[in-house]
Amino acid sequence: MSHGSEPARFAWRHPAGESTVVCGVGALRAALPALAEWVAGRALFFLSTPRVRGLHLESVAELRRSAARVIDLDVPEGEAAKSLEWAERLWREMVVAGGRRDSRMICFGGGSVGDLGGFVAATFLRGIEVTQLPTTLLAQVDASIGGKTAIDLPEAKNSVGVFHHPAFVVADAAWLRTLPREEVRSGLVEALKMGILAAPLLFERIERDLPALLDGQAEALAPVVEAAARAKATIVEGDPGESGSRQLLNLGHTLGHALETALGYGGLRHGEAVGWGIVLAARLAERLGLLAAVDGERIRRLLGRFDLPVWPAALASGELLEVMGRDKKAVESGLRWVLPERIGGARHGVSVPADVVDEELSALAVAARSRLPAGELPHI
Amino acid sequence: MSHGSEPARFAWRHPAGESTVVCGVGALRAALPALAEWVAGRALFFLSTPRVRGLHLESVAELRRSAARVIDLDVPEGEAAKSLEWAERLWREMVVAGGRRDSRMICFGGGSVGDLGGFVAATFLRGIEVTQLPTTLLAQVDASIGGKTAIDLPEAKNSVGVFHHPAFVVADAAWLRTLPREEVRSGLVEALKMGILAAPLLFERIERDLPALLDGQAEALAPVVEAAARAKATIVEGDPGESGSRQLLNLGHTLGHALETALGYGGLRHGEAVGWGIVLAARLAERLGLLAAVDGERIRRLLGRFDLPVWPAALASGELLEVMGRDKKAVESGLRWVLPERIGGARHGVSVPADVVDEELSALAVAARSRLPAGELPHI
Numbered sequence A, B: 001m002s003h004g005s006e007p008a009r010f011a012w013r014h015p016a017g018e019s020t021v022v023c024g025v026g027a028l029r030a031a032l033p034a035l036a037e038w039v040a041g042r043a044l045f046f047l048s049t050p051r052v053r054g055l056h057l058e059s060v061a062e063l064r065r066s067a068a069r070v071i072d073l074d075v076p077e078g079e080a081a082k083s084l085e086w087a088e089r090l091w092r093e094m095v096v097a098g099g100r101r102d103s104r105m106i107c108f109g110g111g112s113v114g115d116l117g118g119f120v121a122a123t124f125l126r127g128i129e130v131t132q133l134p135t136t137l138l139a140q141v142d143a144s145i146g147g148k149t150a151i152d153l154p155e156a157k158n159s160v161g162v163f164h165h166p167a168f169v170v171a172d173a174a175w176l177r178t179l180p181r182e183e184v185r186s187g188l189v190e191a192l193k194m195g196i197l198a199a200p201l202l203f204e205r206i207e208r209d210l211p212a213l214l215d216g217q218a219e220a221l222a223p224v225v226e227a228a229a230r231a232k233a234t235i236v237e238g239d240p241g242e243s244g245s246r247q248l249l250n251l252g253h254t255l256g257h258a259l260e261t262a263l264g265y266g267g268l269r270h271g272e273a274v275g276w277g278i279v280l281a282a283r284l285a286e287r288l289g290l291l292a293a294v295d296g297e298r299i300r301r302l303l304g305r306f307d308l309p310v311w312p313a314a315l316a317s318g319e320l321l322e323v324m325g326r327d328k329k330a331v332e333s334g335l336r337w338v339l340p341e342r343i344g345g346a347r348h349g350v351s352v353p354a355d356v357v358d359e360e361l362s363a364l365a366v367a368a369r370s371r372l373p374a375g376e377l378p379h380i
Helices: A027-039 A050-065 A084-096 A111-123 A137-143 A173-178 A181-198 A200-214 A218-238 A245-250 A253-263 A270-287 A293-304 A317-325 A354-370 A374-379 B027-039 B050-065 B084-096 B111-123 B137-143 B173-178 B181-198 B200-214 B218-238 B245-250 B253-263 B270-287 B293-304 B317-325 B354-370 B374-379
Strands: A008-014 A017-024 A043-048 A069-074 A104-109 A129-134 A151-153 A156-160 A168-172 A337-342 A345-350 B008-014 B017-024 B043-048 B069-074 B104-109 B129-134 B151-153 B156-160 B168-172 B337-342 B345-350
Touching (some): A008 A218, A027 A050, A084 A111, A084 A151, A084 B156, A111 A129, A111 A151, A137 A181, A151 B084, A156 B084, A168 A173, A173 A218, A181 A218, A200 A293, A245 A337, A253 A337, A270 A337, A317 A354, B017 B027, B027 B129, B027 B168, B043 B050, B043 B111, B050 B173, B069 B084, B111 B137, B137 B173, B137 B181, B168 B218, B173 B218, B181 B270, B181 B293, B200 B218, B245 B337, B253 B317, B253 B337, B270 B293, B293 B337, B317 B354
Parallel strands (some): A104 A129, B017 B168, B043 B069, B104 B129
Antiparallel strands (some): A151 A156, A337 A345, B151 B156, B337 B345
């Protein structure tokens, strides 16, 4: 593991080839020769948002000059971009601009830009190659790794998409310096999730460096990004189609997605919702005797220091239960849970008795509405 | 090769596994045990058109009874179904109906139903398994084999899609008995294309049996379907991502697609347009010294017996040239042609001087407008 001093480079293999990740402070400079060759002589669709362009366009100027021509595509910030309307607008702009099968796509922005752009690239002329330049912590540690792409339907988030692995993921820590504190916190939850699942040293690093991390210090964040991205790449490589161990990555996401759906897009940030989901998963794991109380307490205590936003009082547990039942990861035979077994290991496909879910979710809802002080969370 | 007496079974391998083809008279009955197991205990989305249901629903009744539940999805006949609007409608119906990742999709109809349904299945929750039950000759010999899926944009046909290989393709020759003669002719052109590319015995069979084939006799068509589908499966298996030899399958499609685009959807049937494209390709191959005149003449003579519809007088060669330049199979460096080298072999990626294309296309346009008697076609 590098220590923020120089960029790290690694890869994950998948059925269509290999995806190269370069991350850390100075990652873009380190990746530039390979990226320049990748776009040379080709039309480059450069997808971003006005805000990201305003902050960081200068950093990609040399890369853009390496393409035969650049067609700029702009979408709004956040989940609003992940609609069929935006996908259609991009596809049509790309046809009109003379896009071909050997054209390239670069997604420069957060997870929504990457999800939408990845989907549009995957489906344009049955697939053009894509590179992800994730600018948010959430996208750097999680969304950009693994080849998932998606858009939303009004009825359900991420319900339309495919697997389409990027040629490169270049996650420069310099882009993280301009992130709002809430965005950093949201991304750190996904890094913490990777620590709980598969990387105990990453968990310890987050415990130790939390203040500097929440402050958005690039040098502190770089090794966290690297460790989380490496851990995710390893899991993805072992299960490209999400039929097995990759389901571990859904730790905290059953409740997390339900909270996002129930509160509407924008109600809670993704990482915030997943944070509450991890608290629930740890409680369920303890109730089933899968997780030692001391580890459950350690998880809750660390998440307590994240100071996650409260839930609206109007949100009923019954509604959340119903939304969870519609989760796309459910199967005909019912919900399956990912539950931690220790700091650094988890199990997927676990059935939990409905009354236990109901009880723990209700207790969590009470605590989450009032945002008990961090020290109190272990007792919910 | 079977002789129409009993169904044939073969498979093509691809990066995600294997696709099984069962074809011939009685194919559905032969495939029923495997299909019934494939849908058992699952939600089955059954996509078709009112016309196909009206003609053939009884034949699939037992298969439908094997699923835990059947959700019927209906789309219009033909290319009109291959729109983003229809894809969206289906995705949303599938979410509302509680579709999950272990749900199944069956496409029962012609190439448009298969293209649209394959695309919707490929992208629903990042992919559910699909089986193709092609009911037209075109779909049985060509569209259902190889995992291509697509919808159209107003600007270009098949411009949005992915590769998504079916679990099964079951092509029952009984469904061909109700096809209009023009549909049979259109499908036979694609079978003939496979003969020219890779299957000289198939070419000879079509030469020999043409009257019975054009009459839609299921027993005559069954071995043609089998030979064409086998040849296509072999090519697809060797090149799943269409980066190499699979491009051979585009023989006749450069002009074919341009004719379809220029005349608007519905102007010429796909196979009819491809037929004219094969005539052009044979002429270009002769001009470049790739194809012996005797083989070119044999190709044109057989296609002459198909009695392809004429082109509208208003259609200018210049317009066709321009549309061909926008073909999604073009690369930044220009159009590449697939040209026959003999009966049973072809070459892809061939550059043809612009003046030669211009000259031969203009000569063909004159002949195609007046539909010279079949015997005259060799002299255009």
